[in-house]
Amino acid sequence: MQHPVQQESASIGKSIVIKGEVSGSEDLVIEGNVEGKIELRDHILSIGSSGRVQAHITAKAIVVHGEVTGNLTAADKVEIRENGAVEGDIVAPRVAIADGARFRGSIDMRRDEPSIVSERPSKSRKSESLTPISANGEPVSV
Amino acid sequence: MLSRPMAEVLDLGPAIGPNITFLGERIGCKIHVKDLYADLERHADVDALASLRDYGAESIDAVLCWDIFDYLPPPSASVLAATLIQALRPAGVLLAFFGGGAATTESTYTRYVIEDEGHLRYRVAPATCPRQRPLQNREILALFPDMSLADSVLLKSGLRELLFRKPE
Numbered sequence: 166m167q168h169p170v171q172q173e174s175a176s177i178g179k180s181i182v183i184k185g186e187v188s189g190s191e192d193l194v195i196e197g198n199v200e201g202k203i204e205l206r207d208h209i210l211s212i213g214s215s216g217r218v219q220a221h222i223t224a225k226a227i228v229v230h231g232e233v234t235g236n237l238t239a240a241d242k243v244e245i246r247e248n249g250a251v252e253g254d255i256v257a258p259r260v261a262i263a264d265g266a267r268f269r270g271s272i273d274m275r276r277d278e279p280s281i282v283s284e285r286p287s288k289s290r291k292s293e294s295l296t297p298i299s300a301n302g303e304p305v306s307v
Numbered sequence: 308m309l310s311r312p313m314a315e316v317l318d319l320g321p322a323i324g325p326n327i328t329f330l331g332e333r334i335g336c337k338i339h340v341k342d343l344y345a346d347l348e349r350h351a352d353v354d355a356l357a358s359l360r361d362y363g364a365e366s367i368d369a370v371l372c373w374d375i376f377d378y379l380p381p382p383s384a385s386v387l388a389a390t391l392i393q394a395l396r397p398a399g400v401l402l403a404f405f406g407g408g409a410a411t412t413e414s415t416y417t418r419y420v421i422e423d424e425g426h427l428r429y430r431v432a433p434a435t436c437p438r439q440r441p442l443q444n445r446e447i448l449a450l451f452p453d454m455s456l457a458d459s460v461l462l463k464s465g466l467r468e469l470l471f472r473k474p475e
Binding site: 245258259260261262263264266267268269270271272273274275 | 313321322323324327328331332335336337338339340341342345
């Protein structure tokens with residue numbers, strides 16, 4: 166019987182200082198100091214309570230327990246947990262800010278798609294109503 | 308206003324999870340959080356309010372002031388009001404609460420939590436600054452010249468909720 170492989174997160178320890186670009190294809194926990202740019206497009210970035218980050222971050226999800234200065238972009242969500250602090254602009258479809266968290270900046274949760282999607286059905290409904298349909302559901306030319 | 312596509316809201320209070328969810332997810336606004344309460348002693352200084360000029364002229368659709376004016380000395384309140392009016396787009400709105408009754412030395416802030424379109428919940432938090440003397444109605448109107456008063460509600464507690472609208 167095969168056991169499922171448990172994927173562990175990579176971590177940057179408390180005493181580590183990184184200046185530059187961090188990217189990868191696995192989840193990452195930062196407890197140290199990172200300055201520059203972080204890119205984990207399909208993975209989760211957690212900034213631990215001792216983590217201090219000064220960077221532009223792009224990830225699937227970002228969870229902040231420590232301090233971040235910089236812009237955060239997430240495909241799924243950004244969470245700022247209690248005692249977490251963010252100064253910068255957030256772009257994500259979901260943003261959760263816990264009581265006690267600090268945030269200063271702007272939050273953009275708008276998606277571009279909905280406005281387009283909301284217009285299209287009404288147009289298609291209109292065209293359907295003008296197109297005669299045969300008994301088998303196929304459009305009929307007149 | 309909030310149904311306006313790509314509406315931008317400036318919140319002068321702290322980032323509160325349910326407010327962000329309501330404005331961002333449900334209404335679909337872009338939210339700018341500038342917590343003036345966090346650093347109120349500094350913002351009581353007129354020059355420090357200059358940071359609000361980062362928001363360009365006529366770039367904001369709505370401002371949530373909550374009760375920040377109750378904590379600012381008159382010169383700072385005037386500068387803040389003028390800055391916000393400048394930042395508002397034509398037809399943009401500004402919501403502000405003003406306490407009533409006698410001046411108090413109690414140091415608490417009120418956190419306003421949006422529950423839904425019709426309900427606001429509040430909770431009290433420790434403060435670093437006491438409230439200033441409550442402003443008279445005429446003093447409030449003088450803060451927002453050329454703005455029209457779109458709605459006003461007087462609560463049993465004496466709190467006045469005022470909604471100003473910038474002319475188109």
